[in-house]
Amino acid sequence: MSDTAPLRETPDAADTAWTRKHLLGIADLSPSEIELILDTAESFREVGERPIKKVPTLRGKTVMNLFFEPSTRTRSSFELAEKRLSADSLNFSGSGSALSKGETLIDTARNLEAMAPDLVVIRHQHPGVPHLLAERIDAGIINAGDGAHEHPTQALLDAFTIRQHKGGLEGLEVAIVGDIEHSRVVRSNIHLLTKMGARVTVAGLRTMMPVEVEKMGVRAAYDLGEATRGADVVMMLRVQLERQAGGSLFPSVREYFRLFGLSPERLKRAKEDAIVMHPGPMNRGTEISSLVADGTRSVILEQVANGVAVRMAVLYLLMAARGAAV
């Protein structure tokens, strides 16, 4: 052994370091940060397979789930992730709380601050609310969906699921079909997938397509067949029927299914091993047929299971970064 040569390599922590206090959107993240979250989630998935699916990592930490918009899936997924990390969680939802009693957002923030949570998971109907909160309070903020802006943990769990099936994201053809304009899931997914080197095609009715969507680095298609041809991943979005009641984005549900609904025949245009995804909740017979949703290529329920692991990873990384900054 020489005196000078290192016996072992000191790992270079710098290029994989996580230093963020908040997760507000995918747009701010670097590919290596995305990679780190997905790798960390891989380890947390294993926790979900243990006889005791709970680790003491966030014991004594308080996580507040603040949902100004109704949500079952995302809120339960965060809650389960928090419980598996042994954090104490508190739920506030939009209806029946002060949140719907005319309090201003700033006052809400001040009140939260007084309860000294370590992390706040927030969903709000207006874009930018998580960012505003991040400036006002000391807690780490996780955006669980802000208006039609971003839904970062959904995009992360989608990427995690794709990676499990395809080994990676680079070079994949991903078709995203549905109401592109009003979807925060799409926006976060486009940021993530293009950053990681996948090619994205978005498809939907012209009434559902934002102007100049190509500027986000994606291809736009107005025909389902064109979008899914040769795809490795077909991601169907929920048709927000509640939006349909107000205006009219399309003539009728039957018409929509005829044009953009994913049926087994339609899926044949995609690659033979293509996977089908849906962020849920799905409308069977509107955007996806039951044969596809329950078919062998559907990974929809895996997405739900992976959501918990990905959210555990995010909670853990944010809390570790918080600790390091103290």
Added chain:
Amino acid sequence: MTNKTGPQRFRLQRALLDARQMSRMIRRMAGELVERHDELDRMLLVGIRTRGVPLAKRLRDEIAAMEDVTLPLGVLDITLYRDDLSTIGPHPVVRETRLPEPIDGRVVVLCDDVLFTGRTIRAALDELNDYGRPRAVRLAVLIDRGHRELPIQADVVGAQVQTARSEQVEVGFEGIDEADGARVLKPVEGEAR
């Protein structure tokens, strides 16, 4: 091992083991495990990440050479059980824990390269507890450097080494490191924390 002003740098203080000495030492440790005849048939070797893993593998290979029995091997990542999440940083990377079979009723031999404060072992015991109820847990370490902060001791020890608290003990394993070996490093002066 980092603080806010950046990682402390270390330089060689003294060499402890070269490759041959280390091999002999591991062979002797394997021998001591084999001597626990009544436990051998239910033994499970579990390496604590990172360098407890190659130690566990080497012990398994040595035991296989002596006794014609190949013990199952597990890997424990204790990151989620650490008591210092708030003070480490910048980012403790979480890796998988893999135990090959249920540990109930087994004799688990935890393996690690260096035994220091005992906090890693405390975390490992907590984690094992979440997997089941072993009949017994034993601890095998290559180097015991003292300075315990918890009432924990090893059952099988390669070498007891006197160290100063500020020093570091570095163990290398061929395969993941330059070579087999162990040495003591001391902080570069003027940069002491």
